[in-house]
Amino acid sequence: xxxxxxxxxxxxxxxxxxxxxxxxxxxxxxxxxxxxxxxxxxxxxxxxxxxxxxxxxxxxxxxxxxxxxxxxxxxxxxxxxxxxxxxxxxxxxxxxxxxxxxxxxxxxxxxxxxxxxxxxxxxxxxxxxxxxxxxxxxxxxxxxxxxxxxxxxxxxxxxxxxxxxxxxxxxxxxxxxxxxxxxxxxxxxxxxxxxxxxxxxxxxxxxxxxxxxxxxxxxxxxxxxxxxxxxxxxxxxxxxxxxxxxxxxxxxxxxxxxxxxxxxxxxxxxxxxxxxxxxxxxxxxxxxxxxxxxxxxxxxxxxxxxxxxxxxxxxxxxxxxxxxxxxxxxxxxxxxx
Amino acid sequence: xxxxxxxxxxxxxxxxxxxxxxxxxxxxxxxxxxxxxxxxxxxxxxxxxxxxxxxxxxxxxxxxxxxxxxxxxxxxxxxxxxxxxxxxxxxxxxxxxxxxxxxxxxxxxxxxxxxxxxxxxxxxxxxxxxxxxxxxxxxxxxxxxxxxxxx
Numbered sequence: 001x002x003x004x005x006x007x008x009x010x011x012x013x014x015x016x017x018x019x020x021x022x023x024x025x026x027x028x029x030x031x032x033x034x035x036x037x038x039x040x041x042x043x044x045x046x047x048x049x050x051x052x053x054x055x056x057x058x059x060x061x062x063x064x065x066x067x068x069x070x071x072x073x074x075x076x077x078x079x080x081x082x083x084x085x086x087x088x089x090x091x092x093x094x095x096x097x098x099x100x101x102x103x104x105x106x107x108x109x110x111x112x113x114x115x116x117x118x119x120x121x122x123x124x125x126x127x128x129x130x131x132x133x134x135x136x137x138x139x140x141x142x143x144x145x146x147x148x149x150x151x152x153x154x155x156x157x158x159x160x161x162x163x164x165x166x167x168x169x170x171x172x173x174x175x176x177x178x179x180x181x182x183x184x185x186x187x188x189x190x191x192x193x194x195x196x197x198x199x200x201x202x203x204x205x206x207x208x209x210x211x212x213x214x215x216x217x218x219x220x221x222x223x224x225x226x227x228x229x230x231x232x233x234x235x236x237x238x239x240x241x242x243x244x245x246x247x248x249x250x251x252x253x254x255x256x257x258x259x260x261x262x263x264x265x266x267x268x269x270x271x272x273x274x275x276x277x278x279x280x281x282x283x284x285x286x287x288x289x290x291x292x293x294x295x296x297x298x299x300x301x302x303x304x305x306x307x308x309x310x311x312x313x314x315x316x317x318x319x320x321x322x323x324x325x326x327x328x329x330x331x332x333x334x335x336x337x
Numbered sequence: 338x339x340x341x342x343x344x345x346x347x348x349x350x351x352x353x354x355x356x357x358x359x360x361x362x363x364x365x366x367x368x369x370x371x372x373x374x375x376x377x378x379x380x381x382x383x384x385x386x387x388x389x390x391x392x393x394x395x396x397x398x399x400x401x402x403x404x405x406x407x408x409x410x411x412x413x414x415x416x417x418x419x420x421x422x423x424x425x426x427x428x429x430x431x432x433x434x435x436x437x438x439x440x441x442x443x444x445x446x447x448x449x450x451x452x453x454x455x456x457x458x459x460x461x462x463x464x465x466x467x468x469x470x471x472x473x474x475x476x477x478x479x480x481x482x483x484x485x486x487x488x
Contacts, residue, residue: 246342
C-alpha cells in the first residue's frame with residue numbers, strides 16, 4: 001500500500017515533474033526571484049479589463065509556459081487539477097472551460113498548490129491518468145476585494161498582515177522520466193488554534209504546518225537532516241519563527257534548512273508587511289526557484305509544505321475562528337540517463 | 338511538547354512573536370497628516386472667502402467639496418491607499434477618508450456595472466458611518482429638544 005503511517009502517501013511508482021511554468025505580477029517581478037519566472041507583467045491588470053480577468057490571464061500564461069517547456073500539446077493532458085482563492089474558484093473554472101479537458105477543481109486556500117500536485121500524482125499512481133497538470137493562481141487585487149477592502153481603500157494594515165502574491169504556477173507530471181521525482185506527500189489535517197485576526201495569517205497557519213511536518217517525520221521515520229530544504233508556503237515573518245519553535249519543542253531543529261516562500265519572493269524593503277501569501281506564493285517559488293535548484297543539484301531532497309488559512313470573511317464576522325491546513329510534497333533529484 | 342504551544346495557550350504565546358505597532362509614531366504621523374489636511378481645508382476656506390466674498394459659513398460647503406474632489410482624485414490615481422497606510426487615522430478620520438471609502442468601492446465594483454456594481458456597493462464601507470451618524474444625530478436632536486423644553 002502506498003499509505004505510510006497516519007497521513008503520508010509514499011508513491012510506489014516513479015512519478016516525475018516533467019515541466020513547470022510560472023507567471024507573476026509587477027512586485028514579484030521586482031523581487032529577488034525575478035529571473036526564475038517565465039512570464040512577468042509590469043502592471044497588475046496584466047493587460048486585462050478587470051482584476052478577475054488579470055488573474056485568469058496569469059493562470060493561462062503559466063499553463064502555456066509549462067506546456068511550451070515540455071514541448072507537448074495540451075490535448076495530451078488526462079486531467080487538470082486547479083485551484084485559486086476566489087469564490088467558486090472562478091479563475092480555475094473559467095480557464096478549464098477554455099481548455100476543454102477533464103478537470104478537477106480543488107480548494108485548500110493557499111495550500112492548493114501542493115494539494116493539486118499530491119492528488120495529481122496519486123491519480124497517476126492509480127493509473128487514472130498518464131499526464132496530469134496541477135495549476136494554481138492568486139492575485140493581490142482579487143484577494144483584497146474578496147477577503148479585505150477595495151484595492152484603493154486607505155485603511156491602515158498592521159505589520160503582521162501578509163501581501164497576496166500575484167502569480168500562477170503550473171506543473172506537468174507523469175511517469176516519463178525527468179530529474180525531479182515526486183517521492184511522497186503528507187496530507188494535512190485542519191487545525192484551529194483559535195486565531196481570529198485575518199491580518200495575522202502567519203500565526204494562524206503555523207500549527208497546521210507544524211502538525212503536517214511532525215506527522216510526516218513520524219510517518220516516514222525521518223528527521224530534518226534527511227532534507228536539504230523544507231519550504232513552507234506563506235507563514236511569513238510572524239509564522240516562521242513560531243513554526244521553528246514549535247518543532248524544536250518536539251526535538252526537530254529545522255532552523256538551518258527551513259525557509260518560507262513568503263519570505264523568499266520579496267525583498268525585505270518591498271511594501272509587503274510581513275511577507276507574501278496566497279496559493280500563487282508557494283506555487284511560483286516552488287515551480288520557479290526551488291525545482292530549478294533541485295534540478296541543478298543544489299538540493300537532493302526538498303519538502304514543500306503549502307500552508308492555507310481556510311478563512312471566510314463571513315465566518316470571521318460571525319466571530320468564528322480561522323481554521324488552517326497544510327499539505328506537504330517531497331521532491332527528490334534523480335540522475336537522468 | 339511543553340504547554341507553551343498548547344492549543345489553549347497558543348494565542349497568548351504568539352503575542353511575543355507579533356511585531357508591536359508603534360503607537361507613538363502612529364499617533365505623530367496621524368497628527369501631522371490629519372493636521373495638514375485641516376490646514377489645507379483652512380486655506381481653502383480663506384481662499385473662498387477672499388476670492389468669492391463668501392462668509393465663513395458659506396465657504397464651508399465649497400471647502401468640503403474641494404477636499405472630497407482631491408481625495409477622490411488621489412484614490413483614482415492610487416495614492417490615497419499609500420497615504421492611508423502611512424497616516425492611519427490621520428487620513429481616515431477627515432472627510433477625505435470618507436471620500437476615499439466611497440471612491441474606492443466605486444472603482445472596485447465598476448466591472449460589475451453601473452447599477453448593481455457601482456451604485457449598490459458605493460456605501461459598502463461608508464454605509465455604517467452614515468447609519469450611526471443619522472442615529473447619533475437623531476438621539477442628540479431629541480435630547481436637545483427635550484432639554485430646551487424642560488428648562
